[in-house]
Amino acid sequence: xxxxxxxxxxxxxxxxxxxxxxxxxxxxxxxxxxxxxxxxxxxxxxxxxxxxxxxxxxxxxxxxxxxxxxxxxxxxxxxxxxxxxxxxxxxxxxxxxxxxxxxxxxxxxxxxxx
Amino acid sequence: xxxxxxxxxxxxxxxxxxxxxxxxxxxxxxxxxxxxxxxxxxxxxxxxxxxxxxxxxxxxxxxxxxxxxxxxxxxxxxxxxxxxxxxxxxxxxxxxxxxxxxxxxxxxxxxx
Numbered sequence: 001x002x003x004x005x006x007x008x009x010x011x012x013x014x015x016x017x018x019x020x021x022x023x024x025x026x027x028x029x030x031x032x033x034x035x036x037x038x039x040x041x042x043x044x045x046x047x048x049x050x051x052x053x054x055x056x057x058x059x060x061x062x063x064x065x066x067x068x069x070x071x072x073x074x075x076x077x078x079x080x081x082x083x084x085x086x087x088x089x090x091x092x093x094x095x096x097x098x099x100x101x102x103x104x105x106x107x108x109x110x111x112x113x114x
Numbered sequence: 115x116x117x118x119x120x121x122x123x124x125x126x127x128x129x130x131x132x133x134x135x136x137x138x139x140x141x142x143x144x145x146x147x148x149x150x151x152x153x154x155x156x157x158x159x160x161x162x163x164x165x166x167x168x169x170x171x172x173x174x175x176x177x178x179x180x181x182x183x184x185x186x187x188x189x190x191x192x193x194x195x196x197x198x199x200x201x202x203x204x205x206x207x208x209x210x211x212x213x214x215x216x217x218x219x220x221x222x223x224x225x226x
Contacts, residue, residue, distance in 0.1 A: 033213070043158060043201070043216040056213055091157055102148065103214060105157040 002026045004106035012112045021077045021109045023092030033093040082113045115140045120217035137185040137202030146205035151198040
């Protein structure tokens with residue numbers, strides 16, 4: 001069964017450093033998403049991406065964040081200057097159709113900012 | 115009112131019992147509804163979509179009441195492997211851009 005993959009599974013970084021989280025969505029999916037989950041809290045939407053453009057972003061997704069689809073398979077989330085409060089689990093998701101259809105999640109990257 | 119509200123639990127239920135979870139949502143324009151399950155420190159996994167007519171998948175039954183903005187999930191003959199957090203998830207349409215909004219989840223533990 002096709003699945004979303006994410007690398008790395010765990011990233012530790014110093015405050016102020018840049019990190020890039022990588023995702024490979026399911027191959028025939030066209031809509032891509034990033035969510036985050038701070039430990040003990042709910043899953044929160046960050047950004048949606050379609051046709052090489054951001055479709056929607058939340059208030060969390062400020063100028064420190066960016067997304068890119070550098071080639072036909074990868075989808076990346078970059079945090080330019082990490083803060084302590086960026087420590088969370090970051091999930092990539094993809095869907096075949098827009099948000100009204102099921103989204104399938106990758107296993108996540110646990111980001112720890114020290 | 116929270117966008118998606120769930121009883122956080124925990125629900126501690128003996129194996130074989132039936133358990134029901136409820137969820138309410140605030141945006142009457144919401145179009146799509148889902149139940150996901152999440153195991154500890156893992157990704158949310160789609161359990162089932164929720165349709166207006168109600169739908170069943172094996173031991174799981176989901177119901178939607180649009181008038182009351184209420185979604186439910188019923189698990190029959192619960193198994194130890196059903197222990198997880200159950201997430202009520204609602205799609206909020208926004209001029210063609212859509213995102214999933216998650217509830218905080220209801221934690222279920224099945225006791226042998």
